Amino acid sequence: MLVDFSKHSSLGLGISAEVKIFDREELGLDIDYKGLKELGLNYLGKFNFIGRGNNILVYRGEKLASLKGFDHILDLGNLIEIGANVKSRDMFKYFKEHNFIGAEFLAHLPGELGGLIKMNAGMKDYEISNMLHSCNINGKWVLKEELDFEYRALKTKGAILAARFLKIPGFSKNLEAICLKMRANQPGGKTCGSCFKNPKGNYAGKLLEDAGMKGFFVKGVGFSEKHANFLVNTGKETNPDIALEVIDLAKAKVFEKSGINLECELALL
Ligand SMILES: Cc1cc2nc3c(=O)[nH]c(=O)nc-3n(C[C@H](O)[C@H](O)[C@H](O)COP(=O)(O)OP(=O)(O)OC[C@H]3O[C@@H](n4cnc5c(N)ncnc54)[C@H](O)[C@@H]3O)c2cc1C
Numbered sequence: 001m002l003v004d005f006s007k008h009s010s011l012g013l014g015i016s017a018e019v020k021i022f023d024r025e026e027l028g029l030d031i032d033y034k035g036l037k038e039l040g041l042n043y044l045g046k047f048n049f050i051g052r053g054n055n056i057l058v059y060r061g062e063k064l065a066s067l068k069g070f071d072h073i074l075d076l077g078n079l080i081e082i083g084a085n086v087k088s089r090d091m092f093k094y095f096k097e098h099n100f101i102g103a104e105f106l107a108h109l110p111g112e113l114g115g116l117i118k119m120n121a122g123m124k125d126y127e128i129s130n131m132l133h134s135c136n137i138n139g140k141w142v143l144k145e146e147l148d149f150e151y152r153a154l155k156t157k158g159a160i161l162a163a164r165f166l167k168i169p170g171f172s173k174n175l176e177a178i179c180l181k182m183r184a185n186q187p188g189g190k191t192c193g194s195c196f197k198n199p200k201g202n203y204a205g206k207l208l209e210d211a212g213m214k215g216f217f218v219k220g221v222g223f224s225e226k227h228a229n230f231l232v233n234t235g236k237e238t239n240p241d242i243a244l245e246v247i248d249l250a251k252a253k254v255f256e257k258s259g260i261n262l263e264c265e266l267a268l269l
Helices: 088-097 113-118 173-184 204-210 240-258
Strands: 002-004 016-023 048-050 064-068 073-075 079-083 132-137 140-143 160-166 190-194 221-223 230-233
Touching: 048 113, 073 088, 079 088, 088 113, 113 160, 204 240, 221 240, 230 240
Parallel strands: 016 064, 048 064
Antiparallel strands: 002 016, 073 079, 079 160, 132 140, 132 160, 190 230, 221 230
16 A cells, blocks of 8 residues: 555655555454464564654655554453554543553553554653553564563564553553643644654753754754754655754754764654
């Protein structure tokens, strides 16, 4: 299926590229993903899976794939299983309604479960991996302890099909309110959220501001006046190369000013 990533990305930039769809129903993928055995368990690992497009810039568009029909939320007794296509908002609602800890920060964090896990999405100290028990990667359940999580990334490769979370009572309305308040200062419109990861002991936003990149734009694409690490697209441009140009320049300027190499949080695909 040909996908126009200027439309399927919250930043509004991207080329059109072929995306292979793995439809759970069509492939007969049952809950233990036995259907995947026919494909070969490592087959899925050859693709770059995309989610809702909230943190991607597709400029090459190689080996892209997407999951369809992995949209279950199952109560397994001690654990909750959530499919890769479940939206963050629905996971948030489920955790809130059932009074479980761990999804308070998801109220307005866009994405679906696969993308959330791959990015180890979070706010402040709260990350999606905190309450994670295990993850189904390429059809195999892997315990959290065996997964290579770090700040804003799951380094373990492969397609995330579903995840299981601990059921711990105590949803915090206070934490939900704190996260919502933080959102109020963030820019709206076409954006991918944070462009760079915060380096240890520092903030990408501050480094960008110090390097004069806050409010710097090329053809309407640049770093927000409101939040220097938010890459925004204020115009009608759809060419991802403009964002790449701005990103390269920002990295060079920050390095020149501080000696720090910024690492992209935005997935360049
Ligand atoms: C307004 C705004 C605010 C944001 N605020 C935050 C925030 O506070 N904290 C935060 O952490 N992020 C934030 N983000 C970024 C974004 O919401 C998260 O990174 C989210 O996890 C992306 O989910 P997605 O489904 O859109 O994934 P995509 O953007 O489609 O993909 C992101 C990455 O995950 C990979 N991926 C997606 N699905 C799968 C899968 N099934 N298997 C394997 N890999 C997969 C992709 O290849 C890519 O590398 C924000 C974004 C926006 C636009």
